[in-house]
Amino acid sequence: MRIFERIKESLSYEHVRLFWLFAGLEATFWIAVSVGNYFTVYMQEQEFSTSTIGIVNSVISAVGIFASLFWGMISDRIGSIKRVVIIILIGSSILLPFVPIAGHIKFAGISLAVVVGVAAFFFRNPAGTLVDNWTVRGCNSLGLNYGSVRSCGSFAFAVVGMALSFILPTTGVECTFYISPILMVFCILICFRIKYGDGERGRAKKQEGMKIGSLFKNYYYVTYLIFYVGLLLATSSNYSFIPMLLKGVGASGAQMGLVTGYRALLEIPMLMLLRPLRRKFPLYVLIIGGGVMFALESLLLGFAGTLWQLILFTTFSGLANGLLIAGGANYVLGLAPEGLKATAQTVVVSAASLSGIVGNACGGFVIEALGVSMFYRILGCLIAFVTLLYIASFVFGKRVLKKEIPDG
Numbered sequence: 001m002r003i004f005e006r007i008k009e010s011l012s013y014e015h016v017r018l019f020w021l022f023a024g025l026e027a028t029f030w031i032a033v034s035v036g037n038y039f040t041v042y043m044q045e046q047e048f049s050t051s052t053i054g055i056v057n058s059v060i061s062a063v064g065i066f067a068s069l070f071w072g073m074i075s076d077r078i079g080s081i082k083r084v085v086i087i088i089l090i091g092s093s094i095l096l097p098f099v100p101i102a103g104h105i106k107f108a109g110i111s112l113a114v115v116v117g118v119a120a121f122f123f124r125n126p127a128g129t130l131v132d133n134w135t136v137r138g139c140n141s142l143g144l145n146y147g148s149v150r151s152c153g154s155f156a157f158a159v160v161g162m163a164l165s166f167i168l169p170t171t172g173v174e175c176t177f178y179i180s181p182i183l184m185v186f187c188i189l190i191c192f193r194i195k196y197g198d199g200e201r202g203r204a205k206k207q208e209g210m211k212i213g214s215l216f217k218n219y220y221y222v223t224y225l226i227f228y229v230g231l232l233l234a235t236s237s238n239y240s241f242i243p244m245l246l247k248g249v250g251a252s253g254a255q256m257g258l259v260t261g262y263r264a265l266l267e268i269p270m271l272m273l274l275r276p277l278r279r280k281f282p283l284y285v286l287i288i289g290g291g292v293m294f295a296l297e298s299l300l301l302g303f304a305g306t307l308w309q310l311i312l313f314t315t316f317s318g319l320a321n322g323l324l325i326a327g328g329a330n331y332v333l334g335l336a337p338e339g340l341k342a343t344a345q346t347v348v349v350s351a352a353s354l355s356g357i358v359g360n361a362c363g364g365f366v367i368e369a370l371g372v373s374m375f376y377r378i379l380g381c382l383i384a385f386v387t388l389l390y391i392a393s394f395v396f397g398k399r400v401l402k403k404e405i406p407d408g
Contacts, residue, residue: 018196019144022135025190026153029089029131030264032187034160034257036096036124036180038173039117041243041256045173046103046111050244054364056114057240061356063118064125068353071126072346073212081134081342086191088130091123093181093188100174129349133342136329138196147274147326154267154322161261169252214337215344219403221335223393224287225348228328230386231291232352234379235317237359238298241367241375248372251307262311266318267325274326282407283334284394286327291387293320299380302373334406 039060043053075084095116103113132150139146168176215221242256270277277286297316304310329345336344367375397403 015142015144018138018142018194019149021190021194022138022144023149023152025131025187025194026135026150027156028183028187028190029127030153030157031160032180032183033128034157034260034264035164035176035183037161037260038168038176038256039099040240041173042099042103042113042177044243046113049364050368051364054237054240054360054362056118057237057360058357059114059118060121060125061236061353061360063122064353064356065350067122068126068129068346069343069350071130072342072350075130075342076340081130081137082191082194082196084342085127085130085134086188088123088127089184089188089191092120092127093184095120095123096177096181099177125353126346126349129345130342132325132329133333133345136326136333137341138194140330140333142196145275146330147271150326151268151271154264154271154325158261158263158265158268161257161264163257163261165255165258165261168257169255212340212343212347215340215347218335219397219401220284220406221332221344223390223397224284224328224331224335225351227287227291227386227390227393228348229351229355230389231294231383233355233359234298234382234386235294236352236356237363238301238317238376238379240360241363241372244367244372245301245304245310245376246307249304249307249310251310255307258307259311259314263314263318263321266315267322270319270322271326274322282405283327283331284405286323287331288387288391290320290323290327291383291390293317293323295380295383295387297380298376298383302375302377302380304373331406 040053040057043056048056071084071088075081078084098116099113099120102116103111105112135149136146138144139149164176242259246252246255246259293316297313297320300313300316301310304313328348332344332348333341363375366378370378394405398405
């Protein structure tokens, strides 16, 4: 708590107020996400095949491509990320409760829960990116420590996720589709209290002539985009098929919260250490470090034989997530011009969602053909390869193209 006391002493009342509002938003939002994180488990309980689950997750990723880009561009166009965050939280909270209700209805052999779930993810998919984008921009503008703010979200996600792993095996996962929207209502109320992020209309109008194509003239933005797409090709399916891995080691899919909660808990040290780490290393080095740790995690998960081994191996992705959540967001914001800050972040997420389609669609078939353990070993090798290519891009950029590497 000493770090929070130092923050309080060094900032004005308004800055302290905004610090706790952003921290409250992050905490409440990620609690809602943690509770509403069981769509794959729900499909398992409804006895969907592994390949069908993979296809549904691919469709959700496809929706994410359009949704993330759409809402990011709307945010930059109207100059109000705050309004967009409120709209997508409202949309998600309205649709989620209808998923289990629609699950009892089938049309042409397809459960309507899938249709409603995909519609809900049109709002849900971009929410995390935009909430974090809003928080990063607010913290950078107001001189607040983003790592401290974001760690509140990771801690809340971790605690709730681990608690749910003990509760849901008894209650079932259907209740999460009703509880998560209630928590989102509290997020919306906090959003209305935050004054930052709703006064950028003049700047947005000034930048109206700026085209999205200008982002792709930045070599280091393009290389990060390619790296992130390759990384998400593997890590999105890594995450989606954790319930199958749990089943493979004799655990329940409802215990997914224990895994995701532990992962989130390990994000906190990296988030809190972001400032001192940035003084010693540029952001791109931290991002590469995250890629290395993701590769290690997937490789080791391919050899996990017990639940506790599985949880232990996810230590690497927890630390990696902490680096990429804060480091990646700050890196992209530093590369993007004014007027395209939200768009730059959501273009990355949209492109990554495209790779998520391939990863999730192929993942189900690979697991059915080779088994879940071999699937995770393949993912580890893929992440390692993508990370090596990203390292090479900096060597090529500096030595061949003569472009200075951004310090971040």
